[in-house]
Amino acid sequence: KAGVTQTPRYLIKTRGQQVTLSCSPISGHRSVSWYQQTPGQGLQFLFEYFSETQRNKGNFPGRFSGRQFSNSRSEMNVSTLELGDSALYLCASSLGTSGAPTDTQYFGPGTRLTVL
Amino acid sequence: GDSVTQMEGPVTLSEEAFLTINCTYTATGYPSLFWYVQYPGEGLQLLLKATKADDKGSNKGFEATYRKETTSFHLEKGSVQVSDSAVYFCALSDLGGNTPLVFGKGTRLSVIA
Numbered sequence: 308k309a310g311v312t313q314t315p316r317y318l319i320k321t322r323g324q325q326v327t328l329s330c331s332p333i334s335g336h337r338s339v340s341w342y343q344q345t346p347g348q349g350l351q352f353l354f355e356y357f358s359e360t361q362r363n364k365g366n367f368p369g370r371f372s373g374r375q376f377s378n379s380r381s382e383m384n385v386s387t388l389e390l391g392d393s394a395l396y397l398c399a400s401s402l403g404t405s406g407a408p409t410d411t412q413y414f415g416p417g418t419r420l421t422v423l
Numbered sequence: 424g425d426s427v428t429q430m431e432g433p434v435t436l437s438e439e440a441f442l443t444i445n446c447t448y449t450a451t452g453y454p455s456l457f458w459y460v461q462y463p464g465e466g467l468q469l470l471l472k473a474t475k476a477d478d479k480g481s482n483k484g485f486e487a488t489y490r491k492e493t494t495s496f497h498l499e500k501g502s503v504q505v506s507d508s509a510v511y512f513c514a515l516s517d518l519g520g521n522t523p524l525v526f527g528k529g530t531r532l533s534v535i536a
Binding site (some may be wrong): 340412 | 443457465466467468469472474504512516522523524525526527528529
């Protein structure tokens with residue numbers, strides 16, 4: 308079974324621009340979560356989508372948004388980029404069964420975003 | 424809120440040495456516990472998990488036991504290899520495995536031949 312895929316793998320943008328990152332989950336997985344990884348803050352949860360609806364949201368400004376399509380693929384968008392948005396953005400997919408302790412998130416390789 | 428504390432790195436070991444990476448947690452509910460590993464330039468890979476007290480997760484020679492009484496989930500391996508060099512993250516998921524993961528800060532392991 309194919310794993311989680313993320314595109315693009317690398318992006319370079321300048322301040323003020325916007326960016327869209329894409330994530331394709333493992334086949335059959337309906338939940339997609341996004342995380343930001345930086346050297347200073349570590350791994351932080353951005354948001355989770357399940358059946359095209361945002362189910363959980365982390366503590367990030369409104370410049371960070373996402374959506375999920377009917378095939379469970381997800382995109383996240385960052386508008387008005389700031390230097391501090393430079394990070395590795397990781398997507399994870401899971402079955403999404405609410406409250407199931409055995410459910411597990413599987414991660415993609417990430418998109419490395421550099422903001423100049 | 425929920426939190427995970429793991430030992431600061433970096434940890435440098437010789438090949439075939441014994442590895443322990445300590446991890447303790449604070450959670451409001453009954454969390455599932457995970458260890459993920461990140462190799463250079465890659466995303467996170469699930470290494471092992473445990474979903475209830477006294478469960479032992481194991482994979483590739485690594486083991487960790489869910490200790491509810493000490494709120495710990497320490498990672499161990501009896502004999503490390505150079506290929507184990509990576510960053511290891513302890514994480515918890517409260518209220519079920521698909522809820523947001525809360526990560527520790529990661530421990531970088533370097534194994535030298």
